[in-house]
Amino acid sequence: MRKFLLLATILFFAFTGLALAGYPAKTIKIIVPSKAGGSTDTSARLFINAAKRHMKGANFVIKNVPGSGGQKGFEEIANSKPDGYTIGMMFTPQIVAHIVSKRARYTLDDFHVMGNMGKDPLIIAVPKNSPFKNLKEFIDAARTKKLTVAVNGIGSDDFVAAKKFENLTGAKFNLLPTKGSTEQKALILGGHVDGSFMNITQLHAQHKAGTAHIIALLDSKRSYILPDLPTAEELGYPVDMTATRGFVTPKGVPEDTAKKLDKLLEDVMNDPEFIAACKKDVIILKHMKGKEYHDYLVGLQAEIQKFFDSTPW
Amino acid sequence: MTKRLAELLSLSMFLLIAILLYKSTMNFPEVVQNSTAAYVRFLAICFGGLCLLAILLRLKSKSTEENKKLDLAAAPVRFWSLLILMFVYSLLLEPLGFYLASALFLPVTMVVLGARKKILIALTAVGVLLFVYIVFAKLLGVPLPESSLF
Amino acid sequence: MIFQALQSLMTPTSLFAVFAGTVSGVFVGGMPGLTATMAVALLIPVTFTLEPLTGLILMGGVYCGAMYGGSIPAILLRTPGTPAAVATALEGYPMSQKGHGGLALKVSVISSFVGGTFSVLILLLIAPILAQFALIFGPPEYFLLAILGLVGIVSMADDENKLIKALISGLLGLIIALIGTDPISGMLRYTMNMTDLYDGVAFLPALIGMFSISQMLELTGTKSIIFEPSTMKKIKREPFPKGLKKFIAIGSATGTIVGLLPGEGATIAAFLSYNFARQHSKNKKLFGKGNPEGVAAAEAGNNGCVGGSLIPTLTLGIPGNSVAAALLGGLLVHGLIPGPELFTKYGVMTYGFILSLFLANLIFLVIGLYMSPYFARIAFTPTELLIPVVCLFSILGSYAMNNSLLDIFVALLCGIGAVILQKTGFSLGALILGLILGPIAETGFSQAMIMGNGNYAIFFDRPQGIILWLIILLLLIPPVIQIFRRHRQK
Numbered sequence: 001m002r003k004f005l006l007l008a009t010i011l012f013f014a015f016t017g018l019a020l021a022g023y024p025a026k027t028i029k030i031i032v033p034s035k036a037g038g039s040t041d042t043s044a045r046l047f048i049n050a051a052k053r054h055m056k057g058a059n060f061v062i063k064n065v066p067g068s069g070g071q072k073g074f075e076e077i078a079n080s081k082p083d084g085y086t087i088g089m090m091f092t093p094q095i096v097a098h099i100v101s102k103r104a105r106y107t108l109d110d111f112h113v114m115g116n117m118g119k120d121p122l123i124i125a126v127p128k129n130s131p132f133k134n135l136k137e138f139i140d141a142a143r144t145k146k147l148t149v150a151v152n153g154i155g156s157d158d159f160v161a162a163k164k165f166e167n168l169t170g171a172k173f174n175l176l177p178t179k180g181s182t183e184q185k186a187l188i189l190g191g192h193v194d195g196s197f198m199n200i201t202q203l204h205a206q207h208k209a210g211t212a213h214i215i216a217l218l219d220s221k222r223s224y225i226l227p228d229l230p231t232a233e234e235l236g237y238p239v240d241m242t243a244t245r246g247f248v249t250p251k252g253v254p255e256d257t258a259k260k261l262d263k264l265l266e267d268v269m270n271d272p273e274f275i276a277a278c279k280k281d282v283i284i285l286k287h288m289k290g291k292e293y294h295d296y297l298v299g300l301q302a303e304i305q306k307f308f309d310s311t312p313w
Numbered sequence: 314m315t316k317r318l319a320e321l322l323s324l325s326m327f328l329l330i331a332i333l334l335y336k337s338t339m340n341f342p343e344v345v346q347n348s349t350a351a352y353v354r355f356l357a358i359c360f361g362g363l364c365l366l367a368i369l370l371r372l373k374s375k376s377t378e379e380n381k382k383l384d385l386a387a388a389p390v391r392f393w394s395l396l397i398l399m400f401v402y403s404l405l406l407e408p409l410g411f412y413l414a415s416a417l418f419l420p421v422t423m424v425v426l427g428a429r430k431k432i433l434i435a436l437t438a439v440g441v442l443l444f445v446y447i448v449f450a451k452l453l454g455v456p457l458p459e460s461s462l463f
Numbered sequence: 464m465i466f467q468a469l470q471s472l473m474t475p476t477s478l479f480a481v482f483a484g485t486v487s488g489v490f491v492g493g494m495p496g497l498t499a500t501m502a503v504a505l506l507i508p509v510t511f512t513l514e515p516l517t518g519l520i521l522m523g524g525v526y527c528g529a530m531y532g533g534s535i536p537a538i539l540l541r542t543p544g545t546p547a548a549v550a551t552a553l554e555g556y557p558m559s560q561k562g563h564g565g566l567a568l569k570v571s572v573i574s575s576f577v578g579g580t581f582s583v584l585i586l587l588l589i590a591p592i593l594a595q596f597a598l599i600f601g602p603p604e605y606f607l608l609a610i611l612g613l614v615g616i617v618s619m620a621d622d623e624n625k626l627i628k629a630l631i632s633g634l635l636g637l638i639i640a641l642i643g644t645d646p647i648s649g650m651l652r653y654t655m656n657m658t659d660l661y662d663g664v665a666f667l668p669a670l671i672g673m674f675s676i677s678q679m680l681e682l683t684g685t686k687s688i689i690f691e692p693s694t695m696k697k698i699k700r701e702p703f704p705k706g707l708k709k710f711i712a713i714g715s716a717t718g719t720i721v722g723l724l725p726g727e728g729a730t731i732a733a734f735l736s737y738n739f740a741r742q743h744s745k746n747k748k749l750f751g752k753g754n755p756e757g758v759a760a761a762e763a764g765n766n767g768c769v770g771g772s773l774i775p776t777l778t779l780g781i782p783g784n785s786v787a788a789a790l791l792g793g794l795l796v797h798g799l800i801p802g803p804e805l806f807t808k809y810g811v812m813t814y815g816f817i818l819s820l821f822l823a824n825l826i827f828l829v830i831g832l833y834m835s836p837y838f839a840r841i842a843f844t845p846t847e848l849l850i851p852v853v854c855l856f857s858i859l860g861s862y863a864m865n866n867s868l869l870d871i872f873v874a875l876l877c878g879i880g881a882v883i884l885q886k887t888g889f890s891l892g893a894l895i896l897g898l899i900l901g902p903i904a905e906t907g908f909s910q911a912m913i914m915g916n917g918n919y920a921i922f923f924d925r926p927q928g929i930i931l932w933l934i935i936l937l938l939l940i941p942p943v944i945q946i947f948r949r950h951r952q953k
Contacts, residue, residue, distance in 0.1 A: 029456065036504035037789025042796065045508040063456040064501075065866055068644070068661035072867075075658060103651070105658075148914055154649030176913050177647050179726075179906065182788065185781045186725040190598035192914065205780045209802030277511065280798040320887045327631065334638065337652070345648045347917045348909035353641060360634040367627050385886055387684025395683055396879060399676070399854055403871045406862070415855060422851035426683065437848055441855060453497065453505060455863050 033073020050274035078106035082252035116288035121219035142171035331361030410460030468814035484524020492532025496860025499529035542675035547729035554757030572831030578763030582770025606907030615738035636897020668861035672877025718767020736764030
């Protein structure tokens with residue numbers, strides 16, 4: 001028995017590896033607050049592929065912490081050891097929306113923001129045989145009668161975008177919350193709803209195949225994915241809403257390690273192979289450095305606070 | 314405890330749950346009073362009603378079958394020690410880490426359940442841990458509970 | 464084009480990929496806590512260095528293999544490797560207890576093969592037509608589908624006393640499924656402020672608890688899984704039972720249709736097939752006590768989901784379940800966008816992929832048939848060694864699903880809870896049915912109410928809904944009449 005315990009202890013220490021030479025001396029864990037196989041997860045895996053080229057000898061492992069709109073994962077990142085061996089992915093607006101709705105047990109100050117990686121602007125889509133051919137007809141109809149519109153849960157980017165439209169135009173939507181983009185796609189393709197607010201990468205394929213019709217992009221500029229798609233601003237409705245996806249670490253990582261990590265993200269963002277891979281997977285890259293992204297997050301939080309105060313959820 | 318009493322106890326507990334469930338829907342926001350709150354109320358009414366019916370039927374029936382003793386386990390000592398060991402193991406996962414906690418859990422449980430051959434115990438335990446290390450940790454990169462002490 | 468596709472499949476690399484994918488799929492499916500979704504996600508970055516077709520084939524193999532693999536521990540140890548294998552455990556494990564574990568495994572692998580092959584054939588031949596069918600299901604229909612599944616509770620009981628208990632158990636399942644976030648308002652309810660419960664009670668850990676852990680607790684009183692060790696010698700070669708064709712057919716058709724519906728999983732397909740089989744069986748009494756008909760229907764059902772779920776994935780880009788969603792990610796990585804182009808411009812690859820699924824089914828058939836006598840020996844392991852190891856993997860599996868410690872306690876609580884409920888005469892099958900269908904019933908009902916502006920008419924005025932109502936009535940009437948007759952006889 002005693003021998004066995006000894007053996008077990010030796011094995012245990014051999015596994016965890018106590019050699020602490022320079023950073024990174026052991027596997028870096030990336031917490032991904034969503035399910036394996038989703039687009040956030042895929043982008044983290046693509047990141048690892050490229051990061052291995054830029055940080056020699058580094059090893060990465062993904063820990064998926066799905067659920068509760070990412071909150072569980074965000075909390076785990078915020079509470080993990082700030083030794084540089086745990087980093088995490090985060091996405092907006094959920095990370096700030098949870099703070100605003102007072103559910104989160106973290107604040108933005110609990111994170112060191114490494115930077116932003118990609119973005120995914122919102123769109124408005126209607127079924128292919130919808131009576132509304134463009135945004136104007138859609139909004140005008142919504143002014144006279146409540147249109148049923150699918151969104152991805154209360155407090156999500158889709159929901160905020162719909163509310164923005166209501167505030168701007170006086171239109172009224174009968175909001176139908178769903179569990180995610182799969183359900184929204186099925187509702188739109190099956191013609192069960194009048195319209196849907198969702199992300200461009202979730203529906204562009206159906207738009208191209210002609211099974212759904214996207215009528216507006218809620219971004220400041222047109223997207224390279226669908227260059228013919230007008231922005232809402234061009235059509236006279238200045239509303240924009242974009243989801244972003246970036247990297248953070250818990251607050252308190254040693255400064256030189258944090259610098260190394262920030263640099264790693266920058267290197268990966270400039271890696272041609274990575275860029276090519278993302279283009280194929282239609283992840284829309286948009287790099288923001290730590291400081292810039294942090295300011296963006298703070299601004300976004302203030303903006304969502306306004307919506308929460310007027311219509312809490 | 315007889316089987317009849319155990320049944321009555323669980324049914325009354327369910328009845329209580331039904332009442333609490335029904336009451337809780339009052340606190341649901343206005344927007345869902347017509348959708349999810351209606352659904353929850355429907356469940357609560359059915360659940361409570363059926364429990365009440367079951368209690369009445371149970372009180373009326375006088376079959377001797379029901380007066381048998383309720384025995385949860387054929388071997389109570391092993392049954393409860395296994396349950397307790399599993400709880401302790403789960404609690405130890407976080408402070409000790411997966412490997413150390415498992416290296417304790419496996420042999421102890423085997424001995425408690427009546428295994429006596431030392432070699433067999435050691436071989437099984439080491440085999441399982443090695444398997445987990447190779448397949449879960451190395452091959453598939455599944456994160457295992459980590460120690461917070463070391 | 465199909466010929467070309469066949470050619471591209473007949474290269475050594477492709478063949479090896481199918482083989483490797485399927486074998487690892489069977490393995491991943493058989494280990495509780497390792498899922499096909501996880502394995503497919505793991506493969507996505509790997510496929511960059513491979514030919515797109517090779518990558519896809521690998522993923523397809525994993526998907527097919529895992530769906531079958533889940534049934535192995537479900538039959539032998541009552542430990543579901545995947546949630547979809549729970550229905551199999553209901554019949555397969557009692558068979559193991561009687562010493563027919565080898566036969567149960569054989570029935571399971573053959574039914575899996577037939578179900579899988581049938582659904583892939585449908586995928587190959589009439590995918591675009593069926594995809595349109597998937598779209599006619601809106602929220603009201605999902606609610607009715609849940610009701611259709613819940614009707615199965617009635618057929619699980621044979622007298623009014625048991626019926627009441629089964630209904631209470633089903634409702635308890637539906638109520639446990641309420642824990643989490645309100646699907647409409649996003650409000651948190653009954654979560655006791657635990658983040659791990661925000662998405663509801665995790666499903667696989669609860670099932671592992673109710674099936675695996677409760678069973679291990681009960682096994683503490685015995686020397687081995689098999690009741691009478693004297694049956695040991697008979698196990699070697701048992702003839703395949705006759706009359707299973709009907710049940711395999713029921714399972715394959717149900718599985719393919721349910722698999723088609725976006726978001727509906729193999730678990731529901733398996734349970735629905737199981738209930739249909741129960742209704743059509745001549746040996747109703749045997750159900751729950753080890754009826755190979757139940758194993759056949761359930762396994763054909765969950766494997767039928769594979770081809771079914773790929774239909775909306777490939778034609779519309781709407782994944783039928785989470786594995787299909789991960790697979791969709793794998794397609795997009797290679798710039799393959801679901802839609803008609805996939806079947807024309809990239810036809811060679813798409814058809815190559817579909818054809819590889821046939822091969823994957825064949826591979827697990829051979830492996831399963833060859834290995835089942837060896838697997839069945841697990842049942843002879845002395846319990847003092849078996850129980851700790853199975854408990855360890857049950858706990859590890861509960862944790863690994865969502866990397867959550869709370870899930871382990873969910874599993875343990877469900878384990879002891881299941882023992883108590885069963886001893887007091889409640890029905891575990893009904894409880895699980897409620898737990899599985901609860902979220903679909905609630906979301907469907909609530910979304911339909913919003914779509915219909917608070918009017919119940921929406922459940923009755925759509926033609927697709929009326930058809931579902933008719934099926935519900937057809938399923939409900941026979942068992943109710945039977946219970947009434949029994950009551951009179953008394």
